[in-house]
Each structure stands twice: as structure tokens, then as C-alpha cells.
Amino acid sequence: MYRYNDFDTAFLAERNAQFRAQVARRIDGSLTEDEFRPLRLMNGLYLQLHAYMLRVAIPYGTLRSAQMRQLAMIADKWDKGYGHFTTRQNIQYNWPKLPEVPDILDALAEVDLHAIQTSGNTIRNVTADHFAGAAADEIADPRPVAELLRQWSTDHPEFQFLPRKFKFAVTGSPNDRAVTRAHDIGVRMIRNAAGEPGYEVLVGGGLGRTPMIGKVIRDFLPKEDLLPYMEAIVSVYNTLGRRDNKYKARIKITVHENGIDTMREKVEARFAEIRPLFTGVDQEMLAEIEAQFAPPAFRNAPVSAYDEARQSDPVFRAWADTNLAPHRAEGYAIVTVSLKKHGQTPGDATSDQMRLLADLAERYGHDELRISHEQNVILPHVHRSDLPAIHAALKAADLATANVGLISDIIACPGMDYCALATARSIPVAQEIAQRFEDLKLEHDIGPLKLKISGCINACGHHHVGHIGILGLDRAGVENYQITLGGDGTEEAALGDRTGPGFAYDEITDAIERIVRAYLALREDADETFLMAYRRVGADPFKAALYPEDKAAKKEKAEAHA
């Protein structure tokens, strides 16, 4: 894992000292809020509905146990004993007080963490496949590339005032777990016909009020051209992107309005200009970073303890079958720890839970933890013989919910319980839906189903790419929830289709149950997932289940005409 060098440490110390002075000047009245606001946003500090919120970057979702312990300490000392993991692999503290934020930032710096560029019209935290370096299907570890992009984009003088925020995602696997097609820039590590490593570059994806699937701007970019090409794209966007209308300012609109071919021409022209300025130092830096991401020393040991536990303990077996993913190393597994216990807040972890996860990572997991954009915690490198002990420890901490990839593994944004932009609540909707399917004992029968909830049109909850998406809106002063079906965030990315009129807060859980029961009734067999069934039959059977009165009315009308 990447460790800060002297430059990183000094840079962060200087930034934190600057922000400490800025906070002091705001408090003593020397700075107005208009002057202070951009400064606090550059440092990840928002003002939300009930309090300030500090968004801390977890670069490409990777943490060491010492960092996780420090996040727990911060939650206890300056917040309310918990943190919220987000869909950008970040952690948010919901209750910091302004005068204490500089101390929090200093505590983060002690473990190589910061909150820089987690807000504002800058390049945000670079996300990556949460199974990076561990997944059996991986071509290359995306984290060195993500770290290089982080270093390049942090405090990049040209890109501090972009038309709008800018998000990168990187994957090193053909199975896209990083939603690269819904990012401003998606980088996919690939090999060309000659076997040389390089990148497929996607541009102009995004969710929000105008969702778009990213388009390929370069189908093969040689490895050494990465930074100049990224710089060319952001540079063209910085010039061409609209600043007259906030809602048309993202690069997805720039690409949409100018066309991908024009965009490509401009980017290639800019690339030709700046390519000579990159003398190879960036590749030397990348090589140094890559060395720091060398795989841990995997051990060769029998897995009989795992096999025995699987045979004898049905609870362990259910968890293992749901929450483990194939690891590249023999005898190892990737463990996804669900932060989605039925009825609890998706993505929240208490300080005690964070400490336990840190302990488990240290003892059994080569000191590594990941945060997924699906708001779970990953132990990426676990030997199977250690799984029974890990499961027992997780169970004692309320962390052994066996629901990863199932309907209760819901992505939900904070919604109107915290967010100043929200138009409706998300969290209680997620809680109620998860609890409903737990009570029905149906979710393992339903199988893989991604349900995602956003509490406003900005789509932090990724509802557009949920197999079932829910969007909470304010309709004439009342919470109303629209449903989309058939979205997909993988390499086959698709945007969901709206079913029709929305549902009231107290109707939405029933509506979701009707969709799921319709799926169970029409699927060919248990191997046909919800998404496969939707692609086969289309929206009509689900609409009929959602709006039975429409169907009855149509029938009545047809009969009247007969």
C-alpha cells in the first residue's frame, strides 16, 4: 500500500495549517461565509441540514488497519461514535463542530488521510474496484494508476476551478465493479492484441439529473500516455465545458452537445501539444508506486477448517456462500463485510465495529481493508482456514449479515435525514425494504438484485444503475418515490427505465414487494436473475404488478368498447 513520502507529509501539514488559520479567521469575523465557503469545501467541510459534515477521502477505497482505527478514534472523540461510508468510497462524519475540524484534519494526517478535494469543482477522490489486487478475474491492480491520478490531480493548479466536479474511476478487471461507465472519466486497464498493457478510456458518463453512459474516447491508450491524455481531456473540458448553467456543466453534457468525435479531435490535438512535456518522470513515479502495491506473501496452508465449518454450521455456510468472492491466490477468499444489517442504516459503522474490522485485517488480512462504493467493508486477502474465526468475530459485532448482492444490500444516500440538497428521505426507505424482505425470508430465494436509492435527482445513491432504482422527490410538499427498472452499473452498463407515477412514503415498500413477487412468478428458474428476467420480458409485467388499477381500468375501457 502507498505510504506518504516527505513531500506528501509536508504538503498536507501546510494545507492543514492554512485551513486552521482560515477557520480561526472565520470564527473571529475576518472572513464572511461567502469568503469562507469555497475554502471549507476545498477541505471537505459541508454544512448540512442539522450540522457540519466532514467528508474524508479514502483513496480508491483502500485503508490500513491503523487508518481504520484512527477513523474510529475520530468518530468517538469528535463525532457521535460512528461514521458513514459513501458511494465514492469515502467516510462522512455527520456531527463535527467547526472549531474542532482543524484538529480532526491533523488527526487524519497522522495516518496519511485527508479531506482535500472531496468537494468543490475539482477532481474528486479517485475510485477503483474494491477487489483490486485480490480478484481472480483481474488483469492488473488498478490502485497504482489511481494513486498516480490522485497525486497528479491533488492541488493541480489548472484544475482547481473546473466548470463542475469531476470524477475518475479505474478498474483492472473485465468485470466492472467500479461503475466506470458512469464516471466523467473511466479508465479500464486492458491489453492490446500484442499483449501490451494500456487503457481503454471512457468519457462523459455520469448519473444525476441527466444520466449518461460513458463513451469510448480512446480504445487503446499506451501505458506511458496516461497522464498527458487525462490532462488533455480535463483541459479541453475546462475550456469547453459550460459555466453558464450549473445543470449543463458536467463533461457528460460537453460530450453530448459537442459529440464524441469532436471531443476526441480536440483532446487528441491538446494531447499532441502537451505530450512532449511529460518526460517520463510520471512513469518513474508510477513504477515506485507499483512497487508499494506488491501483493502480500500469501501462505500455502490446508483449508480443511473452512470445509469443516461449511459442513457443520449452516449459518456460516449461508454467509460464506453470499459474502465471499474468488481470490486470485490458491486457498484465499475475498470477504465482503456487510454494513447492511436489516433495519440498520446502509453504510454506517460504529467506532467499535471499525476497530474490530481493523483488528481482523491486522490479524488475518495482511493489514488491508477496502471500502466499496456499495457501502460495505472488504477484507481482500483472507486465507480460507481463518474464515470461521473471522465469521465468529463478525457475528459478535453485528457484522455477519449474509446479504451481499441481495435485495437488502441496498445503496442509499443520506437523503433528507442529513443532506441539505435532498428532496426526500432515503435511509428509512432502505431500512423498511430490507426489514420487509428479512421478515418474508425471501431474499436468498430472490437471488442477486441490486436496489439503489437516491433522495434527490443528483443520484448519489446510483439509482439509475440499480436493477431496481428508487428516486425520492418532493411532489407538492409530500415525499414521493419514483421507480426505475433494469439499470446496470457493470461493463454492460444501462440506465433504468421509469415505471410510471411515483409512490408515497408509506406505499413504496409494498410497491417493491409487488415488483419482486412479479419477478418470482415469471422467472424461468432460479438461475434467471431479476435483471436477466427484466431484459427478457421488458417492463410491462412489472408495470402491471405495480399499477393494478391501471390494468383494471384499461380492461374496463376495452370491454366498454367491445
Next chain:
Amino acid sequence: MPRTFTPKVVTANALLEGDVVYLTEDDRWTRNLSEAELITDEAIAEVRLLDAARRQSEIVGAYLVDMVAGANGPEPTHFREDFRRTGPSNYFHGKQVDDLSRI
């Protein structure tokens, strides 16, 4: 016919804690909505907001919000303001805790 004016309360977030505050008739910032001044005249509401917004060392983001008169002071007309005066619904945090301590 002139449109009817919905009564207003001046609200903001406290500078240091970030929590929700309301302006009282005697120019204090209170955490308790029932103590807020319910302004029934549009012109007065605008002036109260302008004056309140200048108090930059105490608050952030002052705005006027629709309220109606209730038995126990102003009452929100929109669910957003109902959440602001209560706190989040997933944990017993925020104003609802303070409200309990006041009883």
C-alpha cells in the same frame, strides 16, 4: 386581489455547531422553534432577514421559511422544516435529544 402571505420564521445554522437556529422577537437565536418569532407581514419579514443575515459571526445561511401558528408557537408547513426542527429519523440524535432534555 393581493396574494396571501404565508407567515415566516427566520432560520439559519449556528456558525460553530452548525445546528438549526431560529430568530426570536428579541433578536436572540434559539434552538427551539416554539420560541421563534412568527412574522406575519411580508415587508417586516424581509427586513428581519436582512438584519439577521448580517450576523455572520453567529450564523450561516439565514433564510425565511413558511410556518403557521400552532398551539405551541410556529409550526412547519413542509416536511423538510419538520426534519430540521427534529433531527434525523434513523438515530435519536440532534434536536430531538435537546427537546427531551427541555421537558
